[in-house]
Amino acid sequence: xxxxxxxxxxxxxxxxxxxxxxxxxxxxxxxxxxxxxxxxxxxxxxxxxxxxxxxxxxxxxxxxxxxxxxxxxxxxxxxxxxxxxxxxxxxxxxxxxxxxxxxxxxxxxxxxxxxxxxxxxxxxxxxxxxxxxxxxxxxxxxxxxxxxxxxxxxxxxxxxxxxxxxxxxxxxxxxxxxxxxxxxxxxxxxxxxxxxxxxxxxxxxxxxxxxxxxxxxxxxxxxxxxxxxxxxxxxxxxxxxxxxxxxxxxxxxxxxxxxxxxxxxxxxxxxxxxxxxxxxxxxxxxxxxxxxxxxxxxxxxxxxxxxxxxxxxxxxxxxxxxxxxxxxxxxxxxxxxxxxxxxxxxxxxxxxxxxxxxxxxxxxxxxxxxxxxxxxxxxxxxxxxxxxxxxxxxxxxxxxxxxxxxxxxxxxxxxxxxxxxxxxxxxxxxxxxxxxxxxxxxxxxxxxxxxxxxxxxxxxxxxxxxxxxxxxxxxxxxxxxxxxxxxxxxxxxxxxxxxxxxxxxxxxxxxxxxxxxxxxxxxxxxxx
Amino acid sequence: xxxxxxxxxxxxxxxxxxxxxxxxxxxxxxxxxxxxxxxxxxxxxxxxxxxxxxxxxxxxxxxxxxxxxxxxxxxxxxxxxxxxxxxxxxxxxxxxxxxxxxxxxxxxxxxxxxxxxxxxxxxxxxxxxxxxxxxxxxxxxxxxxxxxxxxxxxxxxxxxxxxxxxxxxxxxxxxxxxxxxxxxxxxxxxxxxxxxxxxxxxxxxxxxxxxxxxxxxxxxxxxxxxxxxxxxxxxxxxxxxxxxxxxxx
Numbered sequence: 001x002x003x004x005x006x007x008x009x010x011x012x013x014x015x016x017x018x019x020x021x022x023x024x025x026x027x028x029x030x031x032x033x034x035x036x037x038x039x040x041x042x043x044x045x046x047x048x049x050x051x052x053x054x055x056x057x058x059x060x061x062x063x064x065x066x067x068x069x070x071x072x073x074x075x076x077x078x079x080x081x082x083x084x085x086x087x088x089x090x091x092x093x094x095x096x097x098x099x100x101x102x103x104x105x106x107x108x109x110x111x112x113x114x115x116x117x118x119x120x121x122x123x124x125x126x127x128x129x130x131x132x133x134x135x136x137x138x139x140x141x142x143x144x145x146x147x148x149x150x151x152x153x154x155x156x157x158x159x160x161x162x163x164x165x166x167x168x169x170x171x172x173x174x175x176x177x178x179x180x181x182x183x184x185x186x187x188x189x190x191x192x193x194x195x196x197x198x199x200x201x202x203x204x205x206x207x208x209x210x211x212x213x214x215x216x217x218x219x220x221x222x223x224x225x226x227x228x229x230x231x232x233x234x235x236x237x238x239x240x241x242x243x244x245x246x247x248x249x250x251x252x253x254x255x256x257x258x259x260x261x262x263x264x265x266x267x268x269x270x271x272x273x274x275x276x277x278x279x280x281x282x283x284x285x286x287x288x289x290x291x292x293x294x295x296x297x298x299x300x301x302x303x304x305x306x307x308x309x310x311x312x313x314x315x316x317x318x319x320x321x322x323x324x325x326x327x328x329x330x331x332x333x334x335x336x337x338x339x340x341x342x343x344x345x346x347x348x349x350x351x352x353x354x355x356x357x358x359x360x361x362x363x364x365x366x367x368x369x370x371x372x373x374x375x376x377x378x379x380x381x382x383x384x385x386x387x388x389x390x391x392x393x394x395x396x397x398x399x400x401x402x403x404x405x406x407x408x409x410x411x412x413x414x415x416x417x418x419x420x421x422x423x424x425x426x427x428x429x430x431x432x433x434x435x436x437x438x439x440x441x442x443x444x445x446x447x448x449x450x451x452x453x454x455x456x457x458x459x460x461x462x463x464x465x466x467x468x469x470x471x472x473x474x475x476x477x478x479x480x481x482x483x484x485x486x487x488x489x490x491x492x493x494x495x496x497x498x499x500x501x502x503x504x505x506x507x508x509x510x511x512x513x514x515x516x517x518x519x520x521x522x523x524x525x526x527x528x
Numbered sequence: 529x530x531x532x533x534x535x536x537x538x539x540x541x542x543x544x545x546x547x548x549x550x551x552x553x554x555x556x557x558x559x560x561x562x563x564x565x566x567x568x569x570x571x572x573x574x575x576x577x578x579x580x581x582x583x584x585x586x587x588x589x590x591x592x593x594x595x596x597x598x599x600x601x602x603x604x605x606x607x608x609x610x611x612x613x614x615x616x617x618x619x620x621x622x623x624x625x626x627x628x629x630x631x632x633x634x635x636x637x638x639x640x641x642x643x644x645x646x647x648x649x650x651x652x653x654x655x656x657x658x659x660x661x662x663x664x665x666x667x668x669x670x671x672x673x674x675x676x677x678x679x680x681x682x683x684x685x686x687x688x689x690x691x692x693x694x695x696x697x698x699x700x701x702x703x704x705x706x707x708x709x710x711x712x713x714x715x716x717x718x719x720x721x722x723x724x725x726x727x728x729x730x731x732x733x734x735x736x737x738x739x740x741x742x743x744x745x746x747x748x749x750x751x752x753x754x755x756x757x758x759x760x761x762x763x764x765x766x767x768x769x770x771x772x773x774x775x776x777x
Contacts, residue, residue, distance in 0.1 A: 018575035023588070027565040032622045036549065036639070039615040047543035047617060047635045055619075055633050056535035078770040081724040081757060104532035112535070135557030138618055139548035140637060149550070149569055151557065156619075 023139070026150040034138055035154035037109075037124060043160060045113065045122075052115050057107040058123070064102045109156055124156035131155075464491075464502045466509060470525055473512050477524035480507070539634035546640035547618055550606070553645065555656065559594055570594075572606075583608070588645060599655040601647040609642045703731075705740045712744060720769060724752070724760040 028034075039045045047053065064070075074080045092099065109124035130136070136152040167175060464487050472478055472486060480503065487499055512523040552560075560569060573587040586606035595602050616639035623631045647653045714734045718725060730745070731738055745751075749761040 018573045018587075021572040021574070023569045023572050025560060025563055025565050025567055025569055028620075028622075029565075032620060034636070035619045035621070037617045037619050037635075039617070041613040041615050043615070045615060045617075047538075047540050047638070051540065053538040053540060054535040055538045057533050059533040076721060078723050078768075080722040081760065082718070082722040082726065082729050107533075110535075111538075134554060135552045137550045137552050137557075138637070138639075139550050139643075140545065147548075147572060149560070150620075151561070152549075152618075 021141075022146040024142075024146055024148050026140075026148045028150060033153045034150045035156055036136070036138075036152055038127075038155065038157045039122070040159075043122075043158075045158070050113055052113075054112045056110050056112075057104050058110050059104075060107050061102055061104075068099060109158070110161075111158060121161040122158040123161050124158040127155040127157050464499060464506065466506045469503065469506045469510055473510070473523055473525040477515065477517075477522035479520050479522055480504075483523075536631065536633050539632065541634070542637060543617065543635040545637040547637035549611075549616065549639045549642045551642070551644045553647065555600055556590075556604075556645065559598075559600070563594075586643065595652075599652050599659060601650055601653040601656065603648045603650075604645045605648055607644040607646055609644065611639055611642055700735075703735055703737045705737060708744060711736055711741070712748065715744065715748065716767070719763045719767075724757045724762050726760055730761065 073084060075085075106126070108126065111122040111124060113120045113122070131152070137149045138152060139147045139149055142148055468487070469483065472483060478486075483503055484496070484499060487503065488496075491499075507523065510525065512525045515522050515524065563569070568591060570588050570590045573589065575585045575587070577584045586608060588604040588606055590600070590602050590604075594600070617635050618637045618639065620634050620636045621631055622634075647656075711734055715730070718730065718733050725733075727738065727742070727745070730741060734741060736744075745761055748764055748767050750764055752758060752760050752762060
């Protein structure tokens with residue numbers, strides 16, 4: 001403006017080459033202050049157009065008091081102490097603490113433009129560092145044409161006060177990732193339909209794959225963790241042994257096919273694929289595989305139970321019979337092995353035998369230890385039974401010793417122990433030495449032993465057995481609720497009442513140690 | 529203090545006025561900060577652009593007097609810049625730092641142009657820079673060799689403040705026991721103002737010997753032994769003029 005005016009005056013006079021102005025220092029006193037208020041251009045703050053603008057200093061006295069540990073003690077009357085402030089100040093001086101006084105003029109400005117609900121509020125915070133290396137002056141033009149210079153004391157940067165909730169950095173990032181993605185509901189439905197079809201196929205595949213798989217569950221440290229028998233794995237092991245490479249290839253192909261199917265489905269999918277989308281899929285694949293494994297196992301179990309109807313004694317007897325018979329078979333196998341090694345299908349078993357012989361000594365030692373401890377023996381027995389429940393199916397199917405032998409391959413050591421352990425001896429008190437046993441005699445003995453077993457395992461079909469309870473309790477102290485949960489997770493198809501009853505019965509029998517901890521009754525068993 | 533936070537109406541009458549915001553080197557502002565208001569700082573020469581579209585040239589010349597004894601360059605050039613996408617207004621506060629707190633706030637203008645006052649490089653400017661550099665390179669502490677020991681503390685028989693204190697004590701003399709009723713009145717008076725008192729303070733207030741005072745205090749006061757008002761006396765509840773709700777000890 002000044003320059004314009006200068007130009008104008010220059011124009012009015014006889015067009016001299018330059019116009020000269022006197023610059024004076026402003027006549028303000030020390031108590032006058034000039035400051036520059038900075039607004040962002042997009043805020044459209046124009047003081048010429050508004051009339052009602054209020055300015056105040058933000059009141060931060062309370063925060064200041066809090067920050068400086070100034071407790072609000074009354075200065076007079078009730079609760080006040082004589083000379084408290086002076087004493088505090090003196091003490092602080094002694095320790096060299098010099099407190100800053102609260103300066104209201106050092107607080108941020110609050111500017112309110114307009115009135116009522118339409119008022120816009122801004123907060124002006126002081127900016128430092130601008131006048132470190134240079135000073136700023138405001139040049140204003142006086143009526144007489146001379147300039148007046150006023151020093152700028154402060155700079156304030158005004159920002160609007162936002163009341164609504166806005167996204168923070170993380171949320172903004174999330175929202176940013178979601179941008180440009182539009183939902184097409186038609187495609188969603190299409191995708192869903194395709195998936196359904198795919199799912200049906202997958203189910204078949206999974207069933208087949210199940211056989212090839214199972215290596216994964218080899219990583220189980222202990223089979224105590226699953227109530228479900230692991231026999232499936234063992235069986236599959238031998239399968240893969242038998243067919244070897246082709247099977248695995250087959251599996252791979254299947255996986256690939258499935259992946260492809262997913263891909264094609266995704267090509268029509270609504271969202272553009274992003275980085276990281278496939279991670280999820282991979283995980284999905286892994287989990288589905290394993291879960292279907294379990295499902296299958298459970299299905300197997302169910303089937304088996306359906307076939308045998310284990311709930312009644314008869315079924316159990318059968319089961320046990322099959323157990324026993326299998327054992328017999330094994331023993332026979334062993335005999336055969338020792339006698340002749342011409343049968344090719346028994347190669348796996350031979351291996352196992354070697355292993356077994358390696359570990360024989362340890363097994364025997366454990367035998368001697370476990371002789372008086374019926375708990376351990378029972379546990380062993382349970383394992384046997386469990387394994388058999390898987391194996392029994394196998395045996396019924398093929399009626400060859402091969403699978404059981406391969407079973408042994410895995411659990412050879414335990415098997416061995418089981419065979420030589422007192423359990424079997426107890427179970428068949430009348431049987432002669434293993435080498436000379438005949439299947440038929442075993443069956444009969446098994447039949448005789450059945451009732452006693454039933455007494456120890458009231459509802460074996462439920463997976464709730466005394467053994468299982470003992471096992472859980474021995475591992476760590478548990479509440480009854482925990483126990484029920486455990487069994488519930490293993491057997492989802494059961495109703496609570498039955499399970500509860502069964503568990504209570506078992507607990508009565510087991511008679512575990514009770515301890516109260518944090519208001520809960522924990523049951524535990526000492527490892528025998 | 530509360531008054532300082534009262535909202536004030538912003539005077540907007542001069543808000544339309546255009547002003548220049550000039551960046552000035554420190555040596556100039558130091559000079560100007562010592563000069564009286566209204567005195568001449570210099571002269572501004574604004575030359576018209578030689579041809580259309582050319583930038584106008586603004587020269588600033590200091591008067592002879594200010595330049596006299598110093599090595600300050602006399603001629604400066606104003607580099608004119610646009611304000612860009614900033615909205616700068618000038619706020620003036622009058623009457624700050626005064627006790628009557630009749631502060632008025634006003635918008636005195638809108639910045640329409642920024643200028644940077646740059647010295648035109650010459651001998652004087654070089655000299656100035658040279659001096660500045662020398663100053664900044666000068667070490668803050670130096671090692672000096674002393675010929676003899678410097679005594680900065682001289683022993684004194686009796687310091688002034690000690691003598692003062694003794695004099696005061698002598699004037700007061702020994703504290704004598706006054707009438708119990710009078711002491712009680714003084715105590716009640718004191719306890720009307722505050723709830724808790726230290727014995728020492730009460731001694732100075734009542735000017736009684738401490739044993740005598742404690743005797744009386746035991747009758748009408750409780751002695752606090754624990755934390756919030758430790759070692760302080762307060763009136764027994766029956767003597768208080770306020771309700772006992774504050775008694776949280």
